Amino acid sequence: MPDDQIRFLIVDDIQENMIALEALLRRDGLRIDFAGSATEALEMMLVNDYALAFLDVQMPEIDGYELAELMRGAERTRGVPIIFVTAADRDERRRFRGYEAGAVDYIFKPLDPLILRSKAEVFFRIGRQARELERQRDEMRVLAHHRDVAISRLKAHADNSPLALVECDRDLTIRSWSQGAERMFGVSAEQMLGQTIGQHRWLASDACTVLQGWIDNGTSAPRHSTEMTATRNDGESIHCEVFGSILRDPTDGNLSLSLQMLDVTERRRAEEVRSLLIGELNHRIKNTLANVQAIARQTLRQADNIDDFEQVFIGRLLALSRAHSILSDVTWTSAPLDHLIDEQIRAGTLDAMRLVRKGPKVQLSPENTLRLALSLHELGTNAAKYGALSVPGGVVDLSWKTVGQSLVLKWEERGGPTVSPPARTGFGMTLIHASAGGEEDTVQADWRETGVIWTITLPVGVETLKTKTAAKPVENIRGPMKRSELGGSRVLVVEDEPLVALDISHELKAAGALSVNIARTIGQALQAIEHSDIDVALLDGNLSGERVDEVAFALSRRAIPFCFVSGYGRQHLPQDFQDAPIIEKPFRADALLPVLNELIRS
Template sequence: MPWGTPSAQEVKSVDDKSVSSEIPIMSQMADQSAECHSDKERQLLAAIIDATSECIKIVGSDGRLVQMNAAGLRMIEANNWAQVEGAPVINLIAPEFRDEWRANHKRICAGEKVSWTFDIVGYAGTRRHMETHAVPIRLHDGETGQLAITRDITARREDELQAARLAAIVASSDDAIVSKTLEGFITSWNAGAERIFGYSAEEMIGQHITRIVPPELQSEEEDILAHLRRGEHVDHFETVRLAKDGRRIDVSVTVSPMRDKSGKLIGASKVGRDITERKRFERLQQLLIGELNHRVKNTLATVQSIANQTVYRAKSANDFATSFGGRLQALARTHTLLTRSTWQGAVLSDIVRDQVPLSEIEGDRISYSGPMVMLNAQAALHLSLVLHELATNAMKYGALSNPLGKLSIRWMVRTDAGRNLVLKWQERGGPTVTVPQARGFGTTLIEKSLDAHGGLTSIRYEAEGVTCEIMLPLPESEPATGGSYYKPLPERPQAPRSMQSSVEKPVAGKRILIVDDEPLIAMDIVASLEDEGCQIVGPAGTLQKALNLIERKEIDAALLDANLSGDPVDTIAAALARRKIPFAFVSGYGREGLPEAYQQVELIKKPFQRQQLVDVIQQMLTEDDTVVPFRKTT
């Protein structure tokens, strides 16, 4: 019934000892109810109780409602008191909380004070979470009932659940989630931050965030704090932070301002994701793309050089097509071998089987043996071309050109002076051998290919057949697992150039150093510049040989590759600069592949036109007092 209407079950008296100290207002109200003698006071008390936002109710010992204020009626979605008068309270309790409610009501009626939480379901079906504080109260009929103040804490509970969910997310996140004050002092530090940066929460809470910021990025953190003080969100950005062990960690960071319930700015939250692996992958990807670009361009330049050298010495169009096609096929077969090993290298025995025509020769006329030797990609390509040249000439003029000749290929690894591959190509039983009167392309290719790797070759033209011995240095870290007849094609006389005698060659007589570890490309550059009257220094296929030539020879200008068998050419570029020798790069890499200190040096990209070489050399030699021409070209 409403608090202003008296009844037979109205509160008769209240035992002070039974009133909970947690609800002093209720105690005072009960005392006033027992003591008041006038309707005016009674009405005032009822008005106060009905004005409160909390549910105040009296429940009889039988669990039925005796009285309830207006706030309580609103909470249970009752239209009026008549709808609920004498109703069992248990009907309003959510099913899973009913046993607990009965037990607690019994305890209260036995004289205990009880506080607990439970859910109710109103008459309109709305579910609310309630917090109640209840004390025993003596009713007029002499029974002990329950006097309770109940508060709707549904919103608070949702906030707590939301906070708990967020706390669980923060605790279990692999990302670093950190909060800090507007001055930059850390107030929370989750397990993800511990894992990424190595500091525990105890080590970091109370410390300034700059503890994990590299010295050169301190100003970046100041800018972030300035944005936060203005209440601005700092969008995702990538930066670097320091771990406890000194490692530099690539992180992706988002920073958001934090506000209290009143909207006041109180700090900031930072979410940092470790992107070190992603950045490493991106750098590797760029490296691989650059390497692929370099290899493709180098391959094209190699093909261009093969074409130039072949056509220069070919006797006819058919002769050119046969020689050029054979060399391209040799190159392609080795590329296939290298592709199977993801370009890590190729086994020597596989190269021999690919380049020597085993299936075309009947019987046991060809034999080969040796340990399992893995050659790196570049050495494999060059040795493939060497073996192709030897085999081609053996088929045309040597031991494999008649049915009686035999070919033996033997190799071993010597370790007496470093690790060296020693290969012996020996032909016997072919036509009588005579020493060639001129050097052909094959001979030059063999020598230059091996020289590019610091190797040596020796060809002996003996009456019973040709013997070729090859020595090729091997890397110390790569374990060994696991003499041919050569009649060169006649030199093709150089065709006179149109008006050659009347046109002055601008670079004639200039001493040009050539540094390139691709022998075919180096040969093509040499041939191009010799046609212009240049004197060639080198070519050098290794760092040490290039440095020795720079030290000992007079050089007017230099053309150098950006990379020699995986080694950068920074030291060569620096040596040329010290001697004030102008130079340009000839490379399949873009500018990002050039030495950092010389990225503005003239760059000729492979494959190139011969005239480009001449134009760049002429430009370098006409620059007054210029060691390195810093004119960026595409």
């Protein structure tokens, strides 16, 4: 290619001399330029690189010697080799002047072609070598640039990486200690370089033995991994995942060990907490199921008929569910007693207008919350059936106080019918007596003619807050329990639990629904909304892990009223439908049907 050609420059004021010289020098890979004067020659040398310049000694204005001196005075042209071409006598003084001006040789006219070509060949090869060296130099510069960039990137990655990068020789002497290692272990590179792995005691002796075994096995295994406990400079223990690579130096065959260490202390702690939480969750779920089983069995034993069993059992189950909801809101730590009473009012078990309550603000442990929720439900239900709340003028005084570390809660009925101790102790009475955890003499009943007085003492699991104030009354959200008819409505039930869907379907058909369409997936729900006639819909808050926003939007587009039926709270349901009613699982039929009727009428 032209750019790879070697350039010679011929400077002569006679055109024929330049043509003749060029004819003798012509060869592949050589390009010859001509300059008719010193000025033209200097201009060309500022643009091109020349491996050799032939200068005619005798030229008008500026002769060859003066041109050579000008060339030596400029940085760019100083290194260009010069051969003088002259027809003058071989005067030693002239020759000395030429060498003094920077010439490397003389050629005398008439030219000897063999001598000319031989001398030109030397400089042609030198030019080729210089060009090759320049090419290699440029390549090396590019390689060096890429190397420097790669090293900078690797260093940046190593410095910013969460990994601690440590390199050791065969004797486990530390040769490299990254900034990640400095951050992880709190020890600087200056302190660690030159020490053996176990010298600073940041790794235990058994860990050092493992690493030494990796090196002793050579490169038989390309990659090693293990888990170790390391010690920070401040004495804190951290758990690490360690990955090791054995490298062999190709020049001397020496082995080295490259370690990448990841601090997984937080992950291990999280795994331990998760395991603990799963165990606790399993324990609570099984305890809850055992409680439900006990409630079902005891209620069934004492129920006069199936309708009585259903009403009592569901009431107790809902009381347990509401207590669970309260505890979920406080992440199963401690729940306010006021909230427990408010839930009984919202459920309709207690009448806010006929309840007088007073006491300090206290927090109850999860165990006390669950037991007292069932007790308050039983007290309210009994008062509504046989006691003060069974007649218009009856009132319940609910007060509590703290005595040392204990809470003493007093339930006093007045203004109701004359009462007397029951002939037999039913399961409801057993639940009330169990509200203090089965402790003896912690639950007492005083059966006065004017009304029963219950005194319940919780000896443990009570925390008193500083502020003392009477709780504000809470309005009943649900009115009197009564069934409602659906009047031939067509209902879509979007529910992925088959048993729950079946139970809802039976309740809806019993209430007069014309048809009940059950959809268990998002696709089935969208298909039913698109192609079926629907008057109202019940929408679960989650279908097998999938959000139901798409179904809610489809119902809204077709102007189909719907409510959510879910165990989730409002914050976990589609946020674009804040006005949609929520029926929390588990639920009673007399809580479901009025909501549906209201949706149909709206």
